[in-house]
Amino acid sequence: MDKKAIKTFAIQARRSLIESIKLKLENLGITKDGVAEKMSQSTNEIEYYGDKGLSITGQDIRRRRELVARLKGMAKQEEWSDALTDLIEEVAYTWFNRIIAIRFMEVNEYLPSGVRVLSSETKLKVPDILREAFEIEDDLGGYSVDEHGIIQKALDTEDPTDMDAAYVILFTKQANALNHYLPELFEKTDDFMQLLFTPSYSSGVIKDLVDDIKEDDFDVDEGGQVEIIGWLYQYYNTEPKDAAFKKKKYLSSDIPAVTQLFTPDWIVKYLVENSLGRYWIRVLHDRGDERTSLQIAQSFNWQYFMPEAKQDEISTRADLSKKRVEEITFVDPAMGSGHILIYAFDVLLQLYQSEGYSRREAAQNIVERNLFGLDIDRRAFQLTYFAMMMKLRRENRRSFELQLHPNVFEVPSTSLELKDFSGAKDGSPIDSGNLSDVLGRFGAGKELGSLITFESSIFDDKLINKIVSEREAGQLTFEMSDQVNHQWELRNLIRVGKALSSQYTISVTNPPYMGSGKMPKTLAKFVGKYYPASKSDLFAVFMERLQHLTKENGIFAMITQHQWMFLSSFKALRERMSSWPIINMAHLGTRAFEEIGGEVVQTTAFVVQKQKLQGFIGTYERLVDFDSQKKKQQAFLTAVQNPNLNYVYRTKQTNFEKIPGSPIAYWASKKKLELLQYSSYRLQNILSAREGMTTGNNALFMRSWHEVQFFKISFLSTAHQIERDKTWFPYNKGGAFRKWYGNIWYVINWKNHGEAIQSNIDKKTGRIRSHNYNGKFGFREAITWSAISSGMFSARYSPTGFLFDSKGVSSFANDHTTLLFCLAFLNSNSSSSFLELLSPTMDFKIGQVLNLPLAKQHSPQVVELTESLISSSREDWNSFENSWSFTTNILLTNIAEHHRNWTVEAAFQQWQKEADDRFNQLKANEEELNRIFIDLYGLQDELSPEEEDKDVSVRRANLPRDIKAFISYFIGCVFGRYSIDTPGLAYAGGDWDASKYKTFIPNKDDLILLTDDDYFGDDRDVMTRFKEFLTTTFGSENLNENLKFIADALGKRGDSSEEQIRAYLRDDFFKKDHLSTYQKRPIYWEFNSGRNGGFKALMYLHRYDRNTVAMIRTKYLHPLQEAYERKLVQLKKFEENEQQTRQKNKYKKQITTITKELDELIKYDEKLQHVANLHIDLDLDDGVLVNHAKAQADTKILTPLK
Template identity: 35%
Template sequence: MDSMNDTAIKNYCTWARTALIKGVAQRMERYNISEGAEAGLAAVGPLVLNPQEAAQRDELLRLCHEEGTEHLRDRAAYTWFNRIAAVRYMEVHDYLPSRVRMFTRPAAAGTWELGSQAVDEALDVQIEGVDPMRVAELKQAGEDEPLFRYLFLAQCDELSGCLAGAFQPVDACMALLLPANLMDADGVIGRMVGDIDEASWDDVQVLGWMYQYYNSKVKDAFFASKAKETPDTIGPAIQLFTPDWIVRYMVQNSLGRLWMLNNPASPLREQMEYYIEPDAEHEDFIRIDGPEDITLCDPACGSGHILVYAFELLARMYLERGYRERDIPELILTKNLAGMEIDPRAAQIASLALAMCARAYDRRFFGRGVQADIAVLAPVALEEGDVPQGSALEKRKDLVGALAHLDEVGSLLAPGEGDLEALREAIVLAGDGGLFGSSSKERLQRALGTCEALACRHDCVVANPPYMGSSSFGPFMSKWVKKNYPDSKSDLCTCFIERGFNLAKDRGYAAMITMQSWMFLGSYEKLREKILRDHSISSMAHLGTRAFGAIGGEVVSTTATVFTNAKNDGDGTYFRLVDMGSEEEKKAGILEALADPDCGWFYRRDADTFKQIPGTPIAYWMSEGLFNAYEKGGRLGDVVDARVGMISGDNNRFLRMWFEPSAEKIGFGGSYLSPCCKKWNPIQKGGEYRLWYGNLDHVINWENDGWELKEDNFDGSRVRSHNYNGEMAFRRGITWNSITSGRFQCRYSDEGFLFDAAGPLCYVNDHAMIPYVLGLMSSSVFVETMGIVNPTLNFPPNYIEDTPFIFESDYQDVVDNAVSVCVKAEKSDWDSLETSWDFKRNPLI
């Protein structure tokens, strides 16, 4: 990983996607392959087709009709990108069966240069299926490009035979769409060889990064468009390659932890730099006899990075127990590892990467016929005739619907034993012929096979699940997720947290890197309650933003959590890395914390303490004093009524700066008991960062008790304004900025103000307590509390009311006096500005 040139790889892959699509499009134009083109031709314009080309063209036209021209073009482009990258990786590692390089030739001093050793030595190259006569003919004619194309296609066919899952057979017709001039210096292969140095191919991770970068523009365009996902877009849109150190942290503290709990003296401990010593006294765990007993699943495996590192760790376990190296790959791939993926392209990369791991241990692996267990969750559309009347399956419409949309819901589908029995019964009833013929039975068997894989439980579940908010869900996905994951429905990644618990065995581990939103937001409160009630947090690396340095990450805040699928006593381990500014700093920070627990960002916390806090946020870094305040104090909501403000529905129409209307039409100095009857009235509306007093800039049309704003009868449209909070209007209280780019801030609000969503109102039940409450809400302790229970830029009223409140009457006078001084000073400062309606004169005059 350290030897990879990320920038060069990213630049190449984004360029190569465009170049390949253009090259495939040129081939389609050359052979007139488009929707509606005539089939059965022996020639296209002046181009005469041989029988093989004519058959390939007819098949491409059929696919074009089924998929559409652009879809076929893009699929062909990626097919060749995938094959070219795979062959390049294998030739650098000398894994090609022919042991001859396809894209480079020997140069001086043991180096390699652009060119084809296979073409140079074509008469002696051993590639399965190659016709020596054809090779000799092309070699004698000096036609290097046709010879290269012939050998490359033959090499792809041979690899598809020995690596079927990783190198699926290329449709014969796709050969017609292989772009021309690939080996030119500025061609796709030429630039791959020239732009990406050989050291970057040392680690198999390069294949996953290339897939990530190839799709980066597609992914960016999808989210920029704010479109709803479809089966065609969801795959590339949710792919996110996980940095190696985060993968190691999750796998070492799940798979590695299970091994160490069963083998406390294992030397594997010294090879796991991110491993956290378990508190075995409080932890029950799954007992295993040896490495063959362990199963690990990645339910959203993408290009297989997590599975690749799990392979590495499992191989060390097998070696520790004395297994022969050549036997280890087959054992791991058939007994230990399972992956699931909705994107077949990513699944191919995952299979390829694992095959490369296996080949590193067993030089004869390609000939053993062993495939990685990577399930591509493709839709199984059971039609009405496929479901026998009166069967149990007929009543399971939700299951049938989910199976038809597996390329969207993927491994979130959690079939139960009843679902499996219903499918088995349907297969028996379908028989081998008649109304429910062989095609129905085949579809039912595919559905059963998929559901059996989804129903399996594993010792460890490790994933970087997809991140996609519910606003991007398509129609089916939206309804299905709300029904099946009501406590985590707002994002796919949080749905996967729940799914991880029923994929993992009891006492097993579910390790996932997700967005941090589930830790704090009110929409996930039920999910948190479920986690704290039924499961345990073994460890957490709270990463914040910028954890995915190679692909950006300034916006998404993440956390990597290892859950135990059991309720354990004892403390969990937490690393607070949110304030570290880069991926490298976070990586170094976790290693430093493991070496020095007193570093300042390492915490141990019993998760049951979170239950003391309203909303149960995962506030592991909260001080003992603040925990005690929550436990022993009351709620601020017992003495205040915090309200969100109104939405005008049309600020351009109803809102003004105070100096825009005539002063005679503004109701300054109104009160709750005698509100002003003038057209324009002052309103609290947030504003810039300011404490104690100020930001009195706006007025709103509230003539006749806001009749025009409430009725909105000018343009005949619906009333868009709402939440007037009439009983709180014009009351004295405390206002705050509901959305801020910095710390929480609040100010005194005198009588005579309305308030809107940007400047809500905290009404204090006892007016005499306003200074005391304002002092609390302006204190560093309160600001720190807000940052703990709600580390976002949004401060809704429920967070205000849920903070602890301890009234000390002995200190009330001191607090009141200090707050009065602060408010008076800030009011004087505000009124010294000419933009204040109480401006008298410049203080310097």
């Protein structure tokens, strides 16, 4: 199945349908602004609408009136624009569903007429339904005289217009004819639906479907599956889903799009085979079948069945020897497009056949007796219904004549109230608490779906049965105009309510995922009241609901996000789940779904017995380390055949209670469980930790350190003495994985002891927005770590002088030696192995970290190694200009230290050696610490001291990165931020000191041009300055060699090294490197005239003043315009005199380019003049984001910070 092609088609089909429907509505005078009146020239027979004055006649006039009435009715419940959007979506998906259903049926020869509708069996361009229109007239319900004439004319003339007109008739009649056989999908078409969709076989959605999606993907005899309908549906919802995800809170109408995800085929098989399949194996064993469970599974070809672990104790289960297959009920309460139910159908078919049933009889029983499903989304319900009917049709050619209705349901909402029913002929109101309860619970059915619960006894109410009884309906008094509708609606509510009140042998689902913060108000309130243990996420709520839906001694199975296994917010849910033994769990982790990349969605699939079994040993497959859906699938299959692999675990659920918080840490060894349960000495005995500050507005009070003037930052504050004349103070805020030292990015406004932060009041509540001001712990030497990480835990040494954030937790000891010992332990793999149990979700809370068992013996070697590790990590951090302790570029450091006149290549090689030496030494020291702690904890049988290179967090040499860093340093020297003569920052605000610059003099103006050529030959040109810089630092004799080495490292195209470097500086330096290096808070800003790049230049933020833009305009832009004009004249002369066509065309291309650049510069000049006249002042304390916008005064003169 080509999912890429399917996705492309589905997304484009939705767009095409919607655009087509919108256009038809506009032509009918119906837009987001309302409904237009017919134009004055209209008559009773013809009406004109829209800007183009298009006409409608005959039946279309009536259809338009019905359409307008429908829209106005919808607009009573919502805004007009929303009503219009909803109707467009409804029409689009209705026809989309029908088109793909017809395609599936025609390919598999399931259409009652036996004639293709969308295509030709003999690959003709014209669909068979046109060629055989009169042969299948009875199947389509017959033709009127007019229809007969249109079809005959088309067949006679074969004119495309005539053929299209006939096809519209035939397609619509086929859709309406299928209503008799598949009434839930092919509902009788509202006339206005026909008005808004014109089927065409020669263009649009139908043609794209036939041309772009392989026929074999639909053909069940050629490996196709009815599941293609589910994939098409999921991909059809791609854009609505993406739009909804961007919302802070979902609407009830968003729920289907944001929660439906097509479950991978192998996971569906895992869930069904290990629940339904397992249950049947128990039936066979209770009947006396002596085969092993795996042997029985293999006889059914259940590849994903995992046998149960051998039990220490014999657990008593209910005897199933008399259970018949007809008695097994299977439900999916969040069925989506029916993927799970369809595979359950296949498995049940196997069971019936093994019991001696014919496939035909079995299929009918499955649809009528075994399978049940529910969903809030009508589209999903229709597709599940269709898929079930197609499975039935495959086994029984006469199934359409049986008029069967599968037990799948759309959970409805109702606005009916008790007052809509009356119990006496005089119209007096009836009194039925049960009826009122039913109506009330379905009031928000579209939001609550399968979470709605009923006691089954509620439906034994005599009055309810009387109302829904066809025989007695006439004896009741209704509002006569509505009585039939009310009766039918209530009848449907009762059918769905009975399904919701029932319990089932097997319950399996892939539930909706939705955090409580995004739940619609009604849903959030409901789950908070009725599902308090699981209210944090909808998937967890469904875990409780699935257990309720399952009969005692039954089995339920799910795939969910894995947070419930570990997070404290799900502890109450875990306690409830502990009553039911986990038979099997396939812990998938990330990348279990091809459609979801990244590390955010982490899942687990599991099978649970609804029976209290003491001491049950569950089996767990740890697949989290396999990094793709395919690899996880293969790893599971391998585990089935070899259950003793190192990623297969067996444990009792009672073991989880030995771990603080009771996480489902099934991989915990006996030794670790003992240490976690019985250790009396823990990290909290010698280390105290505090959650850090919440400023209430980081955008206002926090900056990257390089944004502000350097002299305003305090580096000498301590807990006892704070520098009162400073504004900005170092601030720990977590960050990426890095051990020992670093991630020092931020400063916070703590002037006057944080006066501004502590007085920041929320205008709505009147409360102070900030809290946790660090108190006596501020500015103390500490250990810090990232509270939330996407990878391993990593702790860093924080010297005195720092405040800390809630995301950069800090911990403290009474003395330096103890602090370093704790830091060493936290960064050891022993600590990591404990934290994998306590914090598997990478949310490293204080309580979990401090609860780590601590070895009482302190090795003196630990502190010595830790000092060395901190020193190495500090050296690495300070080697790059992200650090405020950066002194000079790494390539120039080597020249100074070794007193050599090297080439850039030689300098890089020396840096590479030193970086490798540091890396290898640090890795060796970390492995020695690992060995020490492994010995202290007695974990030699579980852990090895060796670590992978990826877990060593100092940097090795990287030629492209390091050359780009060298160029960045050069730019800094051009602007005076750095100086070859002065270690560290030479200028970052304050007073300019010219004495710091002797060897390489910065530009006088705060600008350097990034042009495609050297137009001036002076310090305005970036390559002129770069060559000067290279000559100054590495000597003139190696200039060309150095330029080539640098150009090769950058990998840009160009005829010469200079052109390649110039191209990098012009096109990539700012957007690709400087922005990322400085975390989208750049210190060099790029002036940019637009798409053609006529003017590009860099400016240093800290040298900006109110006259900078005026200076740029007069000293740089205008001279560059003149240079372009001179070049244009020159190129035109060259072009005139050139005889060779190739060269002549080259000149023409250059003339076109420079003409566009000149035109762009004229417009850019106007923008610069506007800004220059404003003389804008910037306050660096406001930060880059604010100043970047302010400096442009609502124009676009700078490259965006994206």
